[in-house]
Amino acid sequence: MKTKPFVDTVKIQIAAGDGGNGCVSFRREKYVPRGGPDGGDGGRGGSVYLEANRHQDSLAPFFFAPNLRAESGGHGSGQRRHGRNGRDHIGHVPTGTVVYDAATTAMLGEILCEGDRLCVARGGKGGLGNCHWVTPSHQAPREHTDGMPGEKMTLRLEMKTIADIGLVGFPNAGKSSLLDAITRAHSRIGAYPFTTLHPVIGVLKYPGHRRLRIADVPGIIDGAHLGHGLGLAFLRHVERAPSLVMVLDMAGSEGRDPIADYTHLLNEMRHYDADLPKRTQLIVANKMDRPEAEQHRLAFHRQTGRQTVAVSAISGDGLDTLKDILVKMAPPPQTG
Numbered sequence: 505m506k507t508k509p510f511v512d513t514v515k516i517q518i519a520a521g522d523g524g525n526g527c528v529s530f531r532r533e534k535y536v537p538r539g540g541p542d543g544g545d546g547g548r549g550g551s552v553y554l555e556a557n558r559h560q561d562s563l564a565p566f567f568f569a570p571n572l573r574a575e576s577g578g579h580g581s582g583q584r585r586h587g588r589n590g591r592d593h594i595g596h597v598p599t600g601t602v603v604y605d606a607a608t609t610a611m612l613g614e615i616l617c618e619g620d621r622l623c624v625a626r627g628g629k630g631g632l633g634n635c636h637w638v639t640p641s642h643q644a645p646r647e648h649t650d651g652m653p654g655e656k657m658t659l660r661l662e663m664k665t666i667a668d669i670g671l672v673g674f675p676n677a678g679k680s681s682l683l684d685a686i687t688r689a690h691s692r693i694g695a696y697p698f699t700t701l702h703p704v705i706g707v708l709k710y711p712g713h714r715r716l717r718i719a720d721v722p723g724i725i726d727g728a729h730l731g732h733g734l735g736l737a738f739l740r741h742v743e744r745a746p747s748l749v750m751v752l753d754m755a756g757s758e759g760r761d762p763i764a765d766y767t768h769l770l771n772e773m774r775h776y777d778a779d780l781p782k783r784t785q786l787i788v789a790n791k792m793d794r795p796e797a798e799q800h801r802l803a804f805h806r807q808t809g810r811q812t813v814a815v816s817a818i819s820g821d822g823l824d825t826l827k828d829i830l831v832k833m834a835p836p837p838q839t840g
């Protein structure tokens with residue numbers, strides 16, 4: 505199967521258009537001796553903008569075409585003709601893109617909602633034509649100014665998925681199976697670790713035409729902060745989610761221990777951001793269709809003091825309760 509490349513950080517070169525030069529020209533017309541200066545101004549250079557577009561789901565287009573260039577302004581010409589303004593260049597980025605200056609690493613802005621636009625390089629101003637210098641004592645000016653160069657820089661773009669809820673867990677815990685069971689996402693599911701290689705968003709619709717965006721990210725393993733497995737970089741896609749849900753394989757398949765998984769996960773999340781474990785509002789005990797799972801769940805409650813929601817992504821048990829809880833965790837609708 506052909507898969508689309510997933511790129512969530514990329515470096516791009518941007519160049520706004522230069523301003524056009526002002527013109528030195530004198531009016532030459534039959535029967536009009538000494539027609540005076542008539543050099544027009546140069547046009548403004550186009551600017552480079554980045555605009556959020558919800559149909560973009562990765563930064564891959566910029567990986568293949570990393571140069572964004574806006575058009576330069578036209579030069580002024582005789583008869584006071586103004587040069588044409590350069591066309592702007594608009595790069596379409598996914599919602600949730602953070603823009604950094606690659607040289608200084610300073611953050612320049614975030615592009616969060618559909619249609620948000622950030623000007624990342626301003627076009628140069630056009631130069632002035634010689635007609636601006638004419639005075640009663642200076643009738644034939646040859647002064648003019650050249651257009652200003654457009655801004656140029658290297659940017660680093662980072663995509664941070666925007667979701668209301670993020671799912672975290674070890675590989676094979678059943679995160680993708682759960683997402684598919686409660687939303688209409690079609691994730692890849694497999695009995696092998698790291699089936700999911702990039703974030704997937706599922707949308708849970710609920711009464712009032714409201715939608716809850718749930719993000720599934722690649723599994724995290726013990727030592728992920730040292731680069732083991734796929735590392736922790738994908739946590740950036742749940743970093744902004746107000747609530748996190750931890751998914752545990754309560755059956756302890758293939759010798760796993762749910763309590764150890766829980767402590768390792770919290771530890772790895774803490775390495776990424778000390779705040780992440782605090783945002784873990786819910787623990788889902790998955791694979792409860794397996795006979796050994798209930799016993800593990802009781803031991804888990806006893807030892808960690810934390811409650812879990814028992815579900816099975818395969819049989820569907822507990823999923824309605826889980827959906828109700830997730831909906832209650834949803835941020836309140838925005839008014840106004």
Ligand SMILES: Nc1nc2c(ncn2[C@@H]2O[C@H](COP(=O)(O)OP(=O)(O)OP(=O)(O)O)[C@@H](O)[C@H]2O)c(=O)[nH]1
Pocket residue numbers: 673674675676677678679680681682692693694695696697698699700701721722723724790791792793794815816817818819
């Ligand atoms: N018995 C049982 N098996 C399950 C359940 N949920 C998922 N599985 C199985 O567990 C395996 C892993 O499921 P995935 O949904 O791919 O797990 P994941 O957490 O997304 O894994 P990664 O993408 O690798 O991080 C698959 O073979 C699933 O069929 C469940 O509730 N019960």
Ligand SMILES: [Mg+2]
Pocket residue numbers: 679680681691692693699700
């Ligand atoms: Mg998965």
